[in-house]
Amino acid sequence: MPVALKFSVKIFALAALFAFTAASAAAQDTRTQKLVSAYSRKEPLRSGILGVFAMRGADTLAQYNRNLKMVPASNMKLLTTGLALSRLGPDMRFTTRLAYSGAINDGVLDGDLYIVGGGDPTLAAGCGCADSLEVTFGRWKAVLDAAGIKTVKGRIIGDPRFFKRPGHGTSWQFEDLGFNYGASPSGLNFWENSQSFSVSSSALGTPPVVSVLYPDTPWMNYVNSASTGPAGSENTLFYVNTEFGPFGEFQGSFPSGRKDYTLECSNPFGAYTCAYFFHNYLLCNGITVEGGFADIGPSGLVRSDLLFSDMGSRALPVKELTILGEAQSPELWKIAKDTNYRSDNFYAETLFNMLSYSMFGSADRDSSVLASKALITAMGLHTDNSCRQIDGSGLSRKNYVSPEFFVRFLKKMYASPVRDYYLESLPSPGTKSTLKNRMGAVPASVKSRVKMKSGSMNGVMCLSGYILPSDGDRSKTIVFSLLTNNVTAPNYAVASILDEIILSLAMEY
Numbered sequence: 001m002p003v004a005l006k007f008s009v010k011i012f013a014l015a016a017l018f019a020f021t022a023a024s025a026a027a028q029d030t031r032t033q034k035l036v037s038a039y040s041r042k043e044p045l046r047s048g049i050l051g052v053f054a055m056r057g058a059d060t061l062a063q064y065n066r067n068l069k070m071v072p073a074s075n076m077k078l079l080t081t082g083l084a085l086s087r088l089g090p091d092m093r094f095t096t097r098l099a100y101s102g103a104i105n106d107g108v109l110d111g112d113l114y115i116v117g118g119g120d121p122t123l124a125a126g127c128g129c130a131d132s133l134e135v136t137f138g139r140w141k142a143v144l145d146a147a148g149i150k151t152v153k154g155r156i157i158g159d160p161r162f163f164k165r166p167g168h169g170t171s172w173q174f175e176d177l178g179f180n181y182g183a184s185p186s187g188l189n190f191w192e193n194s195q196s197f198s199v200s201s202s203a204l205g206t207p208p209v210v211s212v213l214y215p216d217t218p219w220m221n222y223v224n225s226a227s228t229g230p231a232g233s234e235n236t237l238f239y240v241n242t243e244f245g246p247f248g249e250f251q252g253s254f255p256s257g258r259k260d261y262t263l264e265c266s267n268p269f270g271a272y273t274c275a276y277f278f279h280n281y282l283l284c285n286g287i288t289v290e291g292g293f294a295d296i297g298p299s300g301l302v303r304s305d306l307l308f309s310d311m312g313s314r315a316l317p318v319k320e321l322t323i324l325g326e327a328q329s330p331e332l333w334k335i336a337k338d339t340n341y342r343s344d345n346f347y348a349e350t351l352f353n354m355l356s357y358s359m360f361g362s363a364d365r366d367s368s369v370l371a372s373k374a375l376i377t378a379m380g381l382h383t384d385n386s387c388r389q390i391d392g393s394g395l396s397r398k399n400y401v402s403p404e405f406f407v408r409f410l411k412k413m414y415a416s417p418v419r420d421y422y423l424e425s426l427p428s429p430g431t432k433s434t435l436k437n438r439m440g441a442v443p444a445s446v447k448s449r450v451k452m453k454s455g456s457m458n459g460v461m462c463l464s465g466y467i468l469p470s471d472g473d474r475s476k477t478i479v480f481s482l483l484t485n486n487v488t489a490p491n492y493a494v495a496s497i498l499d500e501i502i503l504s505l506a507m508e509y
Contacts, residue, residue: 025392032062032504036487039497040064044489048459053054053403054480054505055411061478061508062501065179067385069481071399073455074343074434075462076394076401079387079409081336081425083375085418086350087358090333094164096188098143111153112255112291112302114142115274117162117188119363120329122348124191129330136327138283143325144287156292157302158271159315162187163353164364165298166243169391171398178239178248182395183266185350188295190277192346193270198260199237201254208254210236213262215273217245219306229253235261243268246306263407266482269306271295276469301473337425340453341433342435345393352392368392379412381405394455404466406481414466414477426465427450429499439499445470446506452480460485467506478505 039045052140053066080306095118102111122130157494167184168177176182180194196213226237236252246269253259267273272295279293294302297309304312329335332351340346353363355371372389383389384404390396413422427433429447430440434454439447462483469476482498 002302020442026364030061030508031159032501032508035504036062036064039501044493045497046482046488048487049483049485051403051481051483051485052501053407053466054280054338054478055312055407056508057475061289061295061310062480063403065107066404067386067402069070069309069388069402070462070485071455071457071460072394072395072399072401072406072462072464072483073405073460074345074394075453075455075464075481075483076389076399077340077343077348077455078147078351078406078464079376079389079401079465080348080355081339082331082413082416082418082422083355083372085336085421085425086374086379086413087355088168088332088351088414090418090421092331092332093123094363095326096123096328097326098122098140098324100320100324101316101464101484103322104147104149107125107150109147109149109152109154112157113152114157114159114316114321115143115188116321117186117271117274117349118322119185119187119189119357120328121163121185121192121347122335123189124277126191128342129334130338131330133277137278137312140278140283141287142283143283143327146226147324149287151288152282153290155304156275156282156289156293157315158188158273158293158295159318160186160271160277161296161315161318162363163357164362165194166365167349168394169349169394169396171390172367173397175238176395178241178265180264180266181345183346184243184268185353186270188271188274190270190345191267192344193267193273194346195265195267197239197265199254199263201258204228204230204256207250210250210263214327215267215437217229217246217267217273217276219245219269223247226250226252226254227263228256231255231257237261237263239263239265241266241268244309245337249497269295272306281420288307293376294321303381325350333421333425336421340425341427341431343454344433345395348393349391355422357449365391376409379409381408381412395457397457401483403464403481403483406483407479410464410479410481411468414474414479423466423468429450438495439503442499442503446503449506450502452502453466456491460484461487461491461498463498463502478508480505 031321054061097116099114124133183193190318200209241248261388275293294304296315297303301312333414356368357363357373390398455462467478
């Protein structure tokens with residue numbers, strides 16, 4: 001190597017070292033850095049893992065294990081919603097189509113009516129930006145009315161083939177799959193593919209009383225293996241189901257004397273449930289359906305009975321159907337906001353699937369991982385040794401992200417054309433969101449400047465986002481990521497520390 005080049009390389013290395021040292025020294029002098037250092041040396045964080053990185057412009061305000069990859073929990077939704085807004089566009093909408101086989105003559109459809117799903121996660125969700133069931137089905141019926149259909153000789157078929165199986169992350173824990181936050185999105189959904197049960201205690205040692213609240217699923221066969229435990233004991237009730245048959249089992253213990261409780265569970269038959277409810281809606285609104293309802297099973301066969309996925313006629317490809325009309329979801333920016341405000345795993349996984357669909361024309365778990373990595377790389381960020389994204393929601397414990405990577409990503413989003421939509425999707429403490437009870441004593445004028453995403457699971461609590469400047473000077477915006485792992489203290493104890501660090505950052509200027 002020429003002497004001049006060697007000299008240049010050394011100068012560059014020294015300059016980089018100086019810059020890093022200067023940034024470290026600056027961080028050591030801030031009030032927040034001192035606070036982070038103090039908390040890192042005592043419980044409950046001392047025996048766990050803490051990662052912190054906060055910047056204002058090029059200045060480091062606080063850092064601790066900034067390059068350590070950690071389980072981010074729902075902070076992973078920051079990547080998913082940011083990439084979806086950037087790639088798909090804020091105004092993108094999911095499309096559900098109504099199509100048929102056979103022919104229409106004199107108001108009679110001599111064939112099957114297909115509900116061709118397009119992945120819409122808001123179908124009959126009944127919350128946030130989602131339309132009500134009556135509004136959605138009313139639009140679908142208007143399509144049939146426009147075609148003059150009064151009778152359907154065949155079946156109402158729910159078609160979930162838009163997304164490939166499995167809908168859930170293969171690394172999700174088994175205990176999560178039966179709860180509503182572990183529900184799997186498919187091409188055609190209903191009420192976020194979830195189901196609610198009412199639970200009441202019974203005599204000690206006997207099964208608690210469990211009954212279906214919504215949606216009604218008369219094809220399901222339930223076994224109640226749970227028991228009623230002593231008064232004051234822990235509620236360990238959970239639900240196990242499978243997409244391979246209409247069976248569900250309740251297990252665990254429910255405390256004696258506890259007031260009635262709503263157990264929110266997953267429903268692996270979203271397309272079948274959608275077809276059932278639309279079938280009933282049509283019957284109640286003047287359209288006769290003679291063939292009942294069905295969905296399309298894993299083998300591509302139309303199944304009217306979930307016990308027999310390997311029997312029945314083969315479903316027609318969508319391209320061989322006649323399209324009657326379509327209905328669209330709310331805009332993606334509204335879905336992204338619901339995703340982050342409610343920390344909605346179902347919405348997040350759907351957006352994760354759509355990244356793959358937009359790039360490769362199909363959606364499956366592996367291709368979604370590849371799509372995400374390609375889009376992150378296109379932003380000028382490198383995932384090697386700093387980010388591994390396995391799912392869209394953060395439910396997998398195989399996700400690993402460093403605080404520094406979150407900050408770099410958030411800074412890219414802040415400079416992107418969809419910045420305002422992205423900021424709008426992030427809640428502030430005290431709003432109707434997962435942050436509703438955070439930073440309660442802090443003045444509203446300060447809380448409104450904090451836009452962040454929470455993330456938590458057993459032993460994990462994370463907060464990442466922005467602190468906007470009080471004077472409107474965007475160059476003063478603080479970008480931060482606070483991650484904790486392996487902390488067994490109660491959530492409130494960890495939350496109060498993280499809230500104090502965020503308040504300290506907000507007061508740094």
